[in-house]
Amino acid sequence: MANDYFCPHCRSSLNPGAHVVMRISHRRQRGLILLSPQVGNYRRVLPEGFDLESGELVDFSCPVCGGDLTSPVDRKLGEVLLRRGVDEYARVNFSKVFGERATFVVETSGVHPYGAHAARYDDLNFFGEGRSKSP
Numbered sequence: 001m002a003n004d005y006f007c008p009h010c011r012s013s014l015n016p017g018a019h020v021v022m023r024i025s026h027r028r029q030r031g032l033i034l035l036s037p038q039v040g041n042y043r044r045v046l047p048e049g050f051d052l053e054s055g056e057l058v059d060f061s062c063p064v065c066g067g068d069l070t071s072p073v074d075r076k077l078g079e080v081l082l083r084r085g086v087d088e089y090a091r092v093n094f095s096k097v098f099g100e101r102a103t104f105v106v107e108t109s110g111v112h113p114y115g116a117h118a119a120r121y122d123d124l125n126f127f128g129e130g131r132s133k134s135p
Ligand SMILES: [Zn+2]
Pocket: 007, 008, 009, 010, 011, 012, 062, 063, 064, 065, 066, 067
């Protein structure tokens, strides 16, 4: 089954073709980034001449409505919707830090982490409640 991604604001498709398309900006640079629809595949296509260094935080927005895709969970993550069925979506959170490989697919059944750097976000709670710690 193909992975279909949508903007959480306007519900436009973010992958009309083979890639997920998002708008990125960093300092004065703006452009479109192409990402693999396959979760955990970190191949990407950046605009020619786009200058980013590892560890820099990049802003991601919807190419259709311009809505900020920053996750409500963490400002270093972005969030898009992944269709799982009729009117049913998983929330896909991905790192907006250049070079950082961390992706989380948030389903009703739980959070599924991907990427070598996912452990950096171990303390996050994707369900909106404080994580309970043992007393
Ligand atoms: Zn949108």
